[in-house]
Amino acid sequence: DTAVSQTPKYLVTQMGNDKSIKCEQNLGHDTMYWYKQDSKKFLKIMFSYNNKELIINETVPNRFSPKSPDKAHLNLHINSLELGDSAVYFCASSPPGLSDEKLFFGSGTQLSVL
Amino acid sequence: GENVEQHPSTLSVQEGDSAVIKCTYSDSASNYFPWYKQELGKRPQLIIDIRSNVGEKKDQRIAVTLNKTAKHFSLHITETQPEDSAVYFCAASQQGGSEKLVFGKGMKLTVNP
Secondary structure, three states: OOOEEEEOOEEEEOOOOOEEEEEEEOOOOOEEEEEEEOOOOOEEEEEEEEOOEEEEEOOOOOOEEEEEEEOOEEEEEEOOOOHHHOEEEEEEEEOOHHHOOOOEEOOOEEEEEO | OOOEEEEOOEEEEEOOOOEEEEEEEOOOOOOEEEEEEEOOOOOOEEEEEEEOOOOEEEEOOEEEEEEOOOOEEEEEEOOOOHHHOEEEEEEEEOOOOOOOOEEOOOEEEEEEO
């Protein structure tokens, strides 16, 4: 019954590899996001999709490619992983209308690049 | 764009004391100010929010105040308990605009029993 679920929870991989993180929400929200939380706990938005369309693309290396097959899913694919990509990645969603800023976060994916 | 500053970065209090976390924002067009709590190893969760047409909002032991003129807002926690220990994030955005929610850098609150 988890509202925003992302997998895997932990991801340990070598530099140069390609990996994906999946996210699904069953809240009926229109907007989904990817946030990166670094070791200092700073939460920074990476991407935002509204109804499958990209609306926010922060200054993120093009090694990061989000994909939204439908409005309930937003996956993140990362190519050629680097040490600096190590962080916790949070998926989030928000409802439509006046409450569209209220974020519901997934449980996070801790990515460790060795 | 919006810039949100949060201070202090850490705060340690004794159980039962009050805690105050302060944030400032730069964009006068921002009109929505939420607070998120993130317990160790967990996801951030919205605990309270305030819109610019309100100066104060309270929910049990937590309250948020907003000073639009000075562009700052604060979270007040009374009668702190050990389970209040967490990282607290303030944020600001322009409701209905294309601006994204901008987070402060977080404040780690430790409540000592």
